[in-house]
Amino acid sequence: DAGITQSPRHKVTETGTPVTLRCHQTENHRYMYWYRQDPGHGLRLIHYSYGVKDTDKGEVSDGYSVSRSKTEDFLLTLESATSSQTSVYFCAISGSTSGAQGSPLHFGNGTRLTVT
């Protein structure tokens, strides 16, 4: 399995509180992604990064922000969590060290977030 670590693995938080999820990779891959998985919706792209400090929005970016200050770390922040953000969040990485396009995604084990 690709060297991807997500933390925390589980989190319960209250509506209105900020939450940060962390994704750490040891593969030196250029591209990193945050997806959320919900029944009936599959995986939906929240944000992605194509390099340090280079990020862009995905399909469902409202209410989320990201940061990538180092190649190995990609943080997802919910500024003010809502119940609709209860989900399983997956981090993924892609690409060789040369930044080749067209590489498949490799996923972390996910973070289960519950917003009460």
Added chain:
Amino acid sequence: AQSVSQHNHHVILSEAASLELGCNYSYGGTVNLFWYVQYPGQHLQLLLKYFSGDPLVKGIKGFEAEFIKSKFSFNLRKPSVQWSDTAEYFCAGGTTYKYIFGTGTRLKVLA
């Protein structure tokens, strides 16, 4: 808009039956296509990928998929399923490094 759609949401088969899961994409130009599998409680794992070349792609665990450009399709097939194939299957596609997933197909294989 770019999209990936999967037609079958739930499929139930008996062991040894043949499997075909549909996937259609909507992209212009060159597209990269993938099938992933997610076993209960686990993360997604890559089954197979298509970037270019031979439209018939073979993956792990006996799965294969055929890229038909004229139909914008990338259907997943397996000649004979096993109980251990019970899982959720996702088709994904994209250009360059931005990938969109279908809503998934839950496969249940009866022993």
